[in-house]
Amino acid sequence: MRIIFAGTPEIAVPSLRALAAEYDVCAVLTNPDRATGRGRKIVCSPVKEAAVELGLPVLQPEKLDENFLEEVRGLNADLLAFFAFGKIFRENFLDLFPMGGINLHPSLLPQYRGPSPLNEAIRNGDTVTGITVQKAALKMDSGAIILQHELKLDGSETTGSLTEKVSLLGAPLMVDAINQLIKNPDAGTPQDHSQATFCKLISKGDGIIDWNKTSAEIEREIRAFSPWPGSFTYYGEKKLNILEAAFYEGDIENSPAGTVAALDKKAGIIIKTGDSAIAVTKLQLQSKKPMDYKSFINGNRDFVGSILESASGENT
Numbered sequence: 001m002r003i004i005f006a007g008t009p010e011i012a013v014p015s016l017r018a019l020a021a022e023y024d025v026c027a028v029l030t031n032p033d034r035a036t037g038r039g040r041k042i043v044c045s046p047v048k049e050a051a052v053e054l055g056l057p058v059l060q061p062e063k064l065d066e067n068f069l070e071e072v073r074g075l076n077a078d079l080l081a082f083f084a085f086g087k088i089f090r091e092n093f094l095d096l097f098p099m100g101g102i103n104l105h106p107s108l109l110p111q112y113r114g115p116s117p118l119n120e121a122i123r124n125g126d127t128v129t130g131i132t133v134q135k136a137a138l139k140m141d142s143g144a145i146i147l148q149h150e151l152k153l154d155g156s157e158t159t160g161s162l163t164e165k166v167s168l169l170g171a172p173l174m175v176d177a178i179n180q181l182i183k184n185p186d187a188g189t190p191q192d193h194s195q196a197t198f199c200k201l202i203s204k205g206d207g208i209i210d211w212n213k214t215s216a217e218i219e220r221e222i223r224a225f226s227p228w229p230g231s232f233t234y235y236g237e238k239k240l241n242i243l244e245a246a247f248y249e250g251d252i253e254n255s256p257a258g259t260v261a262a263l264d265k266k267a268g269i270i271i272k273t274g275d276s277a278i279a280v281t282k283l284q285l286q287s288k289k290p291m292d293y294k295s296f297i298n299g300n301r302d303f304v305g306s307i308l309e310s311a312s313g314e315n316t
Contacts, residue, residue, distance in 0.1 A: 001182065002026045004059075004075065004097075006082035010046040011167040015083050015104060018171035020054050023178070026075050031086060032060045064093055072096050079181070080136060081174060094136055099185060101136030102177055106166045108148055109134060110196035113141035118162045120199040122224040125216065127153055129162075131170050133177035135188050142196075144188030146177040158226040204229045208310055211258035212274040215247055219278055233258070234309040235285065235300075243290055244282035245271075252277050258308040268293045271308065 005016050006029035019025055028051035033044045051058050061068040064087070073096055080094065080101035094101055107117035108130040121129040130150040137143035149169060153162075180187045207229035209218060222231040222245050232241045248270050252261045259272040268279035284290040285300070297303060 001079065001178070002075070002077045003079050003081050003178075004029055004072065004077045005047075006030070006080065006085040007047045008045045008086050009084050011106075011163050011170075012047050012083040012085075013050045014167050014171035015081070015174045016047060016050050017054070018175050019081055019178075020056065022175050025054075025056055026077055027057045027059050027072075029059045029061075029082075029085065032062055064090070069093060069096065079178065081178065082136070083170065083174070088138075088140060089136065091138055094138075099181060102146065102174070102181070103134050103136055103141075103143065104170045104174055105132045105134060105141055106130075106163075106170070108132060108150065109141055109145060110191045110193065112199045113196055114199040115201045116199045118159050118166065119202055119224045121153065122157060122159060122162065123217075123220050125155070125220055127155075129153060131166055131173055133170075133173050134191075142191060142193065144190050146180055146188050147173060149173055156223075158223045160227045202229065207231050209233045209242060209308075210310060211272070211308060214275045215273045215278050218273055219245055219247060234311060235303070235306060238286040240286070240308065241284040241290075242280055243284060245278045245280045248277040248279040250277075256307060260304050260306050260308065263293070263297055263304055265294075269297065269303070 001023045003019055003023050003025050004027045005019055005025050007016060008031045016028065028047060030045045030047040033042050035041065036043050048058050048060070059071070069092060077097055079099040080097045082101065083104040089101065105117065107121065109132040112120050128150055130148055132148045133146045134141065135143035135146065151165065207225045209231050222242055225231050230241050232239055234240060246268070248267055250264060250267065252270060252272065255261055255272050257272055257274050260269060261272050261277060262270040264270055264279060268281040270277050270279055281293050282290060283293065283296055
């Protein structure tokens with residue numbers, strides 16, 4: 001069984017390692033190295049780093065053009081396995097693999113087709129999410145389901161912690177799915193497309209906090225946008241990252257949404273929302289280090305009573 005594995009971020013690395021331990025991974029397809037940061041340092045993807053460590057050939061085309069297709073054709077791979085590669089494969093590429101392709105997607109398809117299923121599950125307050133291994137299809141995340149694994153959510157997850165869990169649990173599922181296909185190439189159950197829901201690509205601007213939303217919505221968004229793009233607001237002219245928060249069940253006086261209402265020495269900094277309040281326990285002011293709420297208040301004595309804003313100098 002000759003396999004080409006395609007992936008880019010850290011979440012895909014355990015799957016690559018699991019497949020390389022079981023099969024002949026004849027090449028690894030990942031995004032080209034990019035210049036990043038102020039110093040424009042050239043950085044390669046986590047999947048490339050793992051592939052090099054494993055001694056596997058790496059393919060990094062800018063485009064999946066005819067020259068690249070010819071290179072892949074010469075590898076005589078049986079199957080394409082991919083997870084978080086970042087691009088949709090066209091028919092002329094998938095046709096190069098006699099056994100087709102499989103894709104690991106971190107949702108219970110047909111729920112949350114698209115690029116941000118973990119964020120969406122947390123934002124919506126879902127109590128269950130999961131992992132699906134599906135057959136590759138031309139339409140995004142619409143392939144026949146080979147297997148699924150449910151994950152219960154307890155309401156404390158961040159996208160970062162959930163990503164790590166999915167990364168580790170997904171790797172053996174990829175191996176199981178391939179073994180099923182070896183035994184039965186027709187394995188897979190078609191999705192009910194009428195039940196499909198979709199999620200969008202997360203942008204940096206999604207992290208801005210709208211204090212008029214409910215406490216439940218804001219608390220879930222803080223977890224959904226951790227670690228990226230982060231949840232933030234403005235304290236005067238400075239950006240303020242809200243890193244950790246919880247529901248606040250104590251009594252507070254009526255005040256506009258976004259008001260820093262009080263300091264509860266046990267719960268945190270109390271900020272008014274559209275329906276009640278949240279207690280912020282960890283935060284970071286622009287160009288400062290992350291702080292716990294007590295340390296932050298010690299350095300910002302006028303914080304209580306201020307009104308946080310949706311943009312610098314503009315009230316929510």
